[in-house]
Amino acid sequence: MNEANRSEKFGILTPEVLEEIKDAVGAKNVYASRDDIESYSYDMTGQTFAHNFDVLVKPDNAEQISALMKAASRHRIPVTPRAAGSGLAGAAIPIYGGIVLSIEKMNRILEIDSINRVAVVEPGVVTNDLCRAVTAKGLLYAGYPMSTEMSFIAGNIGTNAGGGKVIRYGNTRRHILGMEVVTASGDILKLGGKFRKDTWGYPIMQLLIGTEGTLGIITKITVNLEPLPGKTVNLLAVYLDLDSMVASVAAVVSSGVKIISCEFLDRLSVDVTTKYLSTELPYQDRAEAYLLIQVEGDSDKQLESAYEKVGGICVDNGAMEVFIAESRTDSTAMWQVRQNLAEGMRAADPYTSLSGDVVVPLSEVPKMMKIIAEKCKKWNVVVANLGHIADGNLHPLAMKPEGMTPERWATYSEEFYADVIQEAVKLGGVGSGEHGVGYVKLGALLDSKDKAELDIHRGIKAAFDPLGILNPGKLTPVQ
Template identity: 50%
Template sequence: MAREYGKVTPSILEKLTEALGKNRVLADEASMEPYSWDETGKNFAVMPEVVVRPGSTEEVQAVMAIAQRHHIPVTMSAARSGVAGGAVPLRRGIVITTEKMNRIIEIDEINRTATVEPGVITNDLCKVVAERGFLYAGSPMSTLTSTVGGNVATNAGGAKGIRYGSTRAHVLGLEAILPGGEVIRLGGKIRKGTWGYDLKDLIIGSEGTLAVVTKIIVNLEPLPGRTADLLVPFASIDEAVLATSKILSLGVSLISCEYLDQPSVLLTSRYVNYAYPFQERAGAFLLVQVEGASEEDLERDCDRVGNLCYDQGAMEVFVADNRSDSADIWSVRQNYAEALRVRDPYFVSGDVLVPLSEVPAIVKAIGERAEKYDLECVICGHIGEGNMHPDIFKPDGMSVKEWEVYAEKFFADLIRVAVDLGGIGSGEHGVGFVKKPFLIETKGRVEMALMERVKGAFDPDWILNPGKIVDDHIQEEGTP
């Protein structure tokens, strides 16, 4: 049985306006429409009843107190660049957008931390800390559009994940608001601890279902030293995977190891107007970034990586000679999603995570299922982590509603294969509501029950982002 939620009445609108000011409350349909969907697609849109734009922790507290008192669902919204429907307000109610909470509060050079509000664009943080000689390594591929708060919500990863890990590895502290308006402060400018249950790590990746994050303390790394970018075309994915596994065991300082298949390169190269060598002949491409303590070390390690790739069947090894060449090589990977969106605004993106040894099997399964469903499909991924991203295009003549169901069937098949191979249905995109049925299907009953109890402990009335990750149902008497 579905839970019943309160509605946003004129009286509640008045209370929200009193708390935030008239310009921070959007209630007309035209203004609210952009907040009704995310990159999952407009076919999944649900119109909220009101959108609020708080500018401080105190204003978020005020909104949450009103929401809790009247049992109104609350959905968090940042850049809305997610592809699992995490920012779609399924139960309508209040959308809280963090776009006004976009301050970089502090760069602490002694403790090597940055304290930011959740609406800070990831690339803005990267640029500011780089000017101080630091690297924020938790940035995903969507660094130009995503926010730090959105990255925290999904535990986002990126090209540097093979070296530095996903967002969770870089979040040291959080300030968050619970339903009702209570503030909790978790972690801090410290990098270890055994001091009770780690509630901070529970909130990271919870997609706004447990608390509303209002401040984030992130770890800063030293800027990498000398780096070089290698582009390596292979005839097949099997050769690329074997080369990747051996590169990882080589003992060189590796920052990135990314994968693109031929269809994705052909599509994106047209969009950025830059062609990869061998792109008409190669079936798979590796983008490898190597770091060296000195020019001599970097040259030696690039030679080691290059020779290893040749041993595994590389058609050629191209080393970028300057920053311009590096930017060109990476432009194809970094503009991948935008190129797909130009090709088809209704394309559906997914990600599955498998052990590295199973990457050829999951790529084969993607191809087989694309053929089974008669779909055009392209693939990229963080191959060093076994995190592959299949993206499919809507067939001509298929309605948007039909496509929604059809695409879900494709990914349901694929997620089952990933689980059978020892993997999971998402490495970084999140669960949202799009992948929720597959999460429930592949998780054990005991584990799902524990997750529901965690949700209930943080959010007893289930008003935070309801319908995501776990079901917002009420167990009827007599049912198991």
């Protein structure tokens, strides 16, 4: 495990400071033994990225967090908020040590309000638990990262999570109406509420979304709920080449049919995952790419014409065949492959890097795919390519070359991604669409932005967190 990057900027967590932390959050909520805290020193980016830290706290409420932040400010101790730790950019890794603040005990759904179409939740609610609870009341929470079974709502806000339904509903930012936030100095802010319009001052709540716990700690959330979708059906389109697949996507998303999801899987990702699941998809011996498309219709008739239209578009653009799921079992079988890709890749190579996350305009996706293939040759790396293709969001997942040590691979893979990111930026894109910058992509972010923009980043950080104690080393370098 790496030592924390000790900086003289930060204070030392002495036994006296530890007592103040216990006073703030209650002794039962403080953990300091290696056994208790070790698994909080890394996230799903990989154990190779772990960093030591001093103490783990699991507060029960905002008041305790406020008292904790006051103590941390007095002694300038770093505080890294942590949700489920499913992040893929190391955003929850405590690289400067100090305190890890887990919100896992704050996991209640406080209210489902059908009249205002909102739910009020604590930050540690598992995304899918919220989805299930509101579905039972005839409503939809539309956030859907592929990690929905494990991620927490606050983590989704921290990374502005996207996922498989962004094409239809937008990313997490679109689902958040209100937040209670504890600032670095311990003030408790109430932002937004049970309403959908707000031009009442700077949009501070929106600014906090996607800022990886660097500006404040979210302690309560009001989320937007949608009406449940109409009837849906899943299609699997099979392609012999990538260009036809991308051409289909462009035509499908502008077809006027309600598209809920449009996911791309390449040959390697399918081969590896079907092996892991002991299953198979059609034409695996020949197919270069698959599209998994979910369409919606208000009635059986509308649904039928929707899937026929989409299927026809795929075939016109070069799909060799389009399968329509005829039952829930068929749909589950199709989605299982998409949902288990990360597990499949890590079963094939436990060091597979899951952090690749570039976004380019849809029109540039074919170019980006060719560039990724060229970069793979240059860096001698094998990637499985997949992604939320309708958003122009690709996840090249890189496998560790044989013989390379995991430690070297941790830096090598991010150097490879940095090279890919530069090209994505040249094509008018960005280095991350949803996984965030975190620990692993800060260098690439700093290389890709103008000084004027980075100065504004620093100014925002200083306004919210003048001592720089909230998740230091993420989004802006420690000054």
